[in-house]
Amino acid sequence: MPAVSKGDGMRGLAVFISDIRNCKSKEAEIKRINKELANIRSKFKGDKALDGYSKKKYVCKLLFIFLLGHDIDFGHMEAVNLLSSNRYTEKQIGYLFISVLVNSNSELIRLINNAIKNDLASRNPTFMGLALHCIANVGSREMAEAFAGEIPKILVAGDTMDSVKQSAALCLLRLYRTSPDLVPMGDWTSRVVHLLNDQHLGVVTAATSLITTLAQKNPEEFKTSVSLAVSRLSRIVTSASTDLQDYTYYFVPAPWLSVKLLRLLQCYPPPDPAVRGRLTECLETILNKAQEPPKSKKVQHSNAKNAVLFETISLIIHHDSEPNLLVRACNQLGQFLQHRETNLRYLALESMCTLASSEFSHEAVKTHIETVINALKTERDVSVRQRAVDLLYAMCDRSNAQQIVAEMLSYLETADYSIREEIVLKVAILAEKYAVDYTWYVDTILNLIRIAGDYVSEEVWYRVIQIVINRDDVQGYAAKTVFEALQAPACHENLVKVGGYILGEFGNLIAGDPRSSPLIQFHLLHSKFHLCSVPTRALLLSTYIKFVNLFPEVKTTIQDVLRSDSQLKNADVELQQRAVEYLRLSTVASTDILATVLEEMPPFPERQSSILAKLKKKKGPDTATGLEEAKRERSAAVNGGPEPAPASAASTPSPSADLLGLGAAPPAPAGPPPSSGGLLVDVFSDSPSAVAPLAPGSEDNFARFVCKNNGVLFENQLLQIGLKSEFRQNLGRMFIFYGNKTSTQFLNFTPTLICSDDLQMNLSLQTKPVDPTVDGGAQVQQVVNIECVSDFTEAPVLNIQFRYGGTFQNVSVKLPITLNKFFQPTEMASQDFFQRWKQLSNPQQEVQNIFKAKHPMDTEITKAKIIGFGSALLEEVDPNPANFVGAGIIHTKTTQIGCLLRLEPNLQAQPPSPRARVPRPRCCSWSDPVPCVLALSWTPQ
């Protein structure tokens, strides 16, 4: 009798599955399923009560349909009913359905929890097991709330069956992962630790997983587990292969448990000497066993044995304190590098990466360089080759940098597209870090651009320019080399950028050679001009004006180029502006002035390489590479590395933004202020999810809009945002105009209005999405309908994301919708004003703010501001002629608020700038918003 028929009774289910399998098309399958769903629905709804068996069968069919990928929206209740059945088989199907289909359906969860509670209390181990499995499978917060207190008790109770203990341990682990705050630590923890001594290896296995996870967060509480784990491990590794009976797996004693114990030990530093001796013995035994001939030819034997070995090596690396063990580990991995099993080669490469970062084993790892290079050339699996690249990067130091960089460069020619960018970054970093001879560095980067120009990110070519500028010994060589590289008929645009910049700075160093005379340099660059994108052309224009200063003999040629229609009347504003300004500059300025203005760029501050930051960002902060990088930087500093990088990330000025610092456009593209660190990385990174910090200068613009409704809110090299708005009572409408200043399309253009939760309640904004493509030079318009529901203080933020060229742009500006926009002026006489002013004497009805004016006060401007602010200006109301008085009503949907305001300039105050005292609107129910709006509005323009 085949085992399959054991207890199998659901004939209807088997028939249904057969039917589905026989369906010839997707449509037929859906038809069959719909028929079945209708049938089940009618059965569930029918008058006749279903017996347990039928209910089980139908629930099981629903489950099958769900697992096929169809939605199931009924049957949950029937499944829950099955939970309270006394028949094991029905209960089991009920639990399975719940485990697979119920996430946290709040109506049912109470019923489910009730059923679980009954089963846990039943003292029937099979029922308890089912209930625990269900909790572990669902693992929702509601379940954690209900059972996190109960399960530890089951786990440590003396009379709990072993199998239940196992389930309880892992169930608790799952709940701890979902809701650590709901699992209370307590007396039970010490008893759980002692489960490591349990006789039943299954219990020890489950408990070790639980302890490892708990120990990561509460190391103190579980530190006694270290010695227990060591002695358990010691007993396992010294046991004969038959001692552990069914826990021996293909002649390897308890491999799963061994791996878990070794993982647990990685939560702690090396233990006290007494325990440490024993542990070292264990680790040596495992390393020794690796050298023994295999006890079986089966791959399972070797996998299980090596799983323990690799975990052992991880622990040795984690402790990083026993040179002897580290070197032995390295030799072991070295053997695997040439193993015929691809899996072992992969893991050996991966594991050696971490060994390379230990000072004890770095040299030992380096001895395998030829094997690793060979792997790069011969491995057929890209994931293995990727590991080889990682390892070469990790083992690189000054002694082998030239060889490794050369190998990586030659691999790059044929490398898979998916990993090219990363290799480029790695080559660039290594070339910089270990360059003794900077001509080699320049050659390497130019090669990099030649081989994989498209994968060379901005950071890489910025960096080569920074380095050339900072080291005068390499400048002549760099100029000569780029000049030669530019001779190629087709060269990558990145090379044109580097070439343009370097020749603009140092072209004079090679101008003595008639083969690279100024005119030839200029014609060479200009021959590439028309093939380049706008940013590169802008850079070349700057190179040209630099040439005017470097080589007076080409001045007229360059002026002719600048004067041509294609420059002076260029559709791109940036290019046109540069051409006009440079032409003018070259005409009017004397040689002295030119020489000063167009002086050689000052050295860049030495800072952490932005490329390194980019690689780290790509990899994420916590990866082994990052760690190893940090370690290596330390040792580089000790060895007197070329660039002792400070630990903190810092920004690097962008050489592309404006070559001369002369351009009329804002110097940096929209982005966070430099203080936010890693400017290059932030501006050019591809992280659409993060909302950009507010664009620089936008606060000032915002303030200007407090008293006016139309104008330019934001502008950078790419984008201009204009506003036009009108307000009436509590309603308003704002037109936002987005202008593309470049000649290139913006793609995925998405402006989003962001309101905090508070603001959302008080201010309602409605708008339609705009077309995601904005053509070069075009303007699109977006209308925002505004309703002020109640008073508010913050302003909404307008976030704009789009793709320009290859880069992702992210701009955020505050949108000037302030409470005073809903202000309607009210005229009143002096008597009325002061009568009301006095009525509003309650402290909550008054806000007063004293501030120092930044500029001398001009009466007319102040008057205009008060009117612009929205209130009526009441003249000849205040007995003191120096004071200004205003009144108005703020309209919101819910209420109208009358406001009186009075500005009392204090003209006598010293120092010269007058102090103004501004008594704030007195009104019925609100305090803060107005002064902050007002304070802004008095920020002089």
Added chain:
Amino acid sequence: MQFMLLFSRQGKLRLQKWYVPLSDKEKKKITRELVQTVLARKPKMCSFLEWRDLKIVYKRYASLYFCCAIEDQDNELITLEIIHRYVELLDKYFGSVCELDIIFNFEKAYFILDEFLLGGEVQETSKKNVLKAIEQADLLQEKTENMYHSKSFIGCKRAY
């Protein structure tokens, strides 16, 4: 372990077990992506690959792929043997298991997995102990089953 998927060479999902909370949509997306990736790999390639921030460990048995997603610090080789032990358990229970057994007795495949792995961790590695638990359950099932139906479904394997 974050999840385990069993799928056929044709890309049909036969079993899915998720040990982290994900929406159905996300689960479908992950499944689609991984099935595609794994099926595209050639036989001699290594059994591990990096995928998002996880490690994928997979192995093919006849027409079925077993595919597990583990976290960065988890052990790849032992995961391969988790897969193998699960296959052994299925094999022992069904008697030289084939894809059809898993299709027609999917609930059993889930029950066996639950006895072996819980919450993504190994619960019981002894083959004997796992099968004992399942057989006990079957005995309970038979007892109750016979009250309703005589066993008319013997030899069903050949019928499909």
